[in-house]
Amino acid sequence: MDGQLWVLLVPLFFIGALFGSFFNVVGIRVPRGQSVVHPRSSCGSCHQTLGPVDLIPIFGWLLRKGKCHYCGTPISGVYMLGELAGGVLFAALPLLFPDHLEELWIAYPLVSVLLILTVSDLKYMLLPNKIIYPAMLLFTLLRLLNHPLPLWHYALGFVLGGGILISVSLIATWMGKPAMGFGDIRLMALIGLVIGVKLVLLCVFLSALLGSVIGLALIGSGKLSRSTPIPYGPFIAVGSLVSYCYGDPLVSWYLDLITL
Ligand SMILES: [Zn+2]
Structure with a gap:
């Protein structure tokens, strides 16, 4: 250090x-x-x-x-x-990011956007386009200037991040369950654009896991009824920060575990 x-x-x-x-x-x-x-x-x-x-x-x-x-x-x-x-x-x-201080040009704006969106989602159950669209533009520019991986990783992250949540939403609607909000879909696409395709897949997994565990704990403890919608944005925010900061070691650890 x-x-x-x-x-x-x-x-x-x-x-x-x-x-x-x-x-x-x-x-x-x-x-x-x-x-x-x-x-x-x-x-x-x-x-x-x-x-x-x-x-x-x-x-x-x-x-x-x-x-x-x-x-x-x-x-x-x-x-x-x-x-x-x-x-x-x-x-x-x-x-x-001690060895990649240039990544802070991405990390500080990312944390800022995630904190703002978490407040909005907790307060209004809303991830406003007025924040997400300018953020997409900003991070596209930042990633064009600074991309440790080839650019297609981030482009595919955008498409797959949004695409997976659209698919989940369509399946949920088809099964008669509440669909995912458009704000959540746009946010996951934004995260894919920032952290790339491999880490956004981890983020989709981690945010779903976190949302299920905390949702079930709240329902189990009687603090929440089964029909109350809970904002998903904060789970995406935590999942994306964990994936962004610890994703590579987490993925290697998991791959080592299953290939033992
Ligand atoms: Zn007062």
């Missing part, structure tokens, strides 16, 4: 937490067609504009004990978790 990278961890964490706070705002306001700059953030209950202390990522929520300072209404810890995820991921990325 390069000693200089460690020095950057704390500032990267704080920058990531600040971005995480901004991604919360983007994920909540963009689907409503609102500006991400105006008006300033306010309490959803008493509409008091938040002060500097309330706006400190993570610590603002902890200092106020998870309540609005002005009216005492509880504030969901989900936003604080978004800030924490931003901080942890921004600090971790340079450690995950």
